[in-house]
Amino acid sequence: MDSRLEKLKENLESAVEGMSREQLNWHPLGKWCAAEVLEHLYLTYTGTITGFERVFRKGKPLATRASMAQRVLTLLVVGLGHMLAGLKAPAIVQPKGLPPEQVRNEIGAKIAAMDAIIAQCETRFGRRVPLLDHPILGPLSAPQFRKLHLVHGRHHLKQLLQLRESTTRQMGLTRASGALSSKQDAS
DSSP, X not given: OOXXXXXXXXXXXHHXXXXXHHHHHOOOTTSOOHHHHHHHHHHHHHHHHHHHHHHHHHTSOOOOOOOHHHHHHHIIIIISOOOOTTOOOOGGGSOOOOOHHHXXXXXXXXXXXXXXXXXXXXXHHOSSSOOEEEXXXXXXXXXXXXXXXXXXXXXXXXXXXXHHHHHHHHHHHHHHHHHHHHHHHHX
């Protein structure tokens, strides 16, 4: 497995390790909760697996020609490692309500399976050949897909760590104020 994706896998698993169901489902107003962020990543990995399986099955790359806008976006995200803020996730990878425990338990295996099918296609068709279209960035090669998932995963890892910290603080305050109320009621 690609060492950078292996490290991402470990970091994602660590970020949500030990979080309660309540913590996984807590979210700031209008934002995704940790369970939804994790599910979004999970769906991107399963989508990439499905796409690369199709490439392998058909025996040829399925990438189209990149538009100028797609080339610029690819340069920003893949070339420079900058995740664009404010882009709405395509509907296919927006959280659907999968059980958080399932997603948490399977995300590492999905990353490994994704890297394995990317590697198979890379071996079969070459490193520099655009193999498959990403819904926003357009045609990408195997190394570009890995880098995209690394940049994207790190972007959401930061969110998961912030949510973990916020839920710990928020729930600690909620429990503390609840305990204070109980003590005041008792007196």
